[in-house]
Structure formats: structure tokens, C-alpha cells
Amino acid sequence: MVEKELIEECRKGDLHNFRKVVEKSTPLIFSVAFRMLGDEDSARDIVQETLVTIWQKMSKIKTAESYKTWVYRIAVNKCYDELRKQKRQNESRYDDQAWALISNHLSDDGITELESQENAMIINILTNKLSHKQKAVFVLSELEEMPAGEISEITGMTKAVVKANLYYARKNIESLLQKYLKR
Helix, strand or coil, X not given: CCCHHHHHHHHCCCHHHHHHHHXXXXXHHHHHHHHHHCCHHHHHHHHHHHHXXXXXXXXXXXXXXXXXXXXXXXXXXXXXXXXXXXXXXCCCCCCHXXXXXXXXXXXXXXXXXXXXXXXXXXXXXXHCCCCHHHHHXXXXXXXXXXXXXXXXXXXXXXXXXXXXXXXXXXXXXXHHHHHHXXX
């Protein structure tokens, strides 16, 4: 990920080295934000907000080992904020056409390869009814393939709470899929 020396130089205010941090951090931030929010523009906004926060608080990072977890925590919290904002704005609900898209792209082996926009829409539909915590845990575990311990560090939840949220997220998504695939 990001080397300790690079972090040290950035902590001293070295903007040139911060560009290297940005290059290395942007893909992982975008991946989480895109999967949690399901919208490329919102994900890009989260990337920018996260990078600004990283620059402002770089002095608080202690080790290169904790950098990745720290970045994920910032990105996930920014996504929580965006999800709360969207909820307040009563974002539109998905209709039967959206569920038809999912049904058309499911095979016996699961979801086939789709365009990133369609993937985002499907993830958004399936995770739309999850709590923010369940959505974060689901994205980090199932899509980012992180272990429960790392998710615990990122979200501040205990491992048991992470596992419980993941269990309920999977059950909710399974229930939604079963409901709409039977149509």
C-alpha cells in the first residue's frame, strides 16, 4: 500500500509525495465508495473528500500498517454521511424494471459479468434496504474481501457485531433475491 517513508514525508507537508499517496489510495477509496453508494459521481466526491481529510489529518497516522485501515474508516464514514443525506432527500425507489435487470443477468452460477453501471445498480438495489452498518459490512466483506478483524477496525464495531451485521445483510439480500426472482 503506502510506505512508511512516504507517510513521514507527507506528515512534513511534502505535497509531491502526497501525490504518490493519492495515486495509491484513490483506487481503494473509489472501490468502497462506489460499492456503497452505487453512483460514480458520488463515489468520486467521496474520494476527493477523503483525500482532503487525509491531507488535513496526515499527522495523526502513526504507522504505515495502520494507514490502510485509517483510510477505509474515513471513506466508510464519508459514505455513511452521504447515505444519510440521500435518505433525507428521499431518493427514488427502484421499480420493477430495475429488478428485471437483475433477473435478466442472473444465471445458475450467479451474476454474470456486467458493465460497472449495472453492477452498481444491482448492488444498490440489493443493499438499499440494509442499514448503513449492514451495507458497510457487506461491501467490505463480500466485495472488498476483507476479514472480520479488519472490518472491525475500520467500522469501530466488535468482531461479533460485524459478523452479526454480515449475517443479517446476507439474509436480507437473499430474501430480496428470492422474492423478486419468483416474479
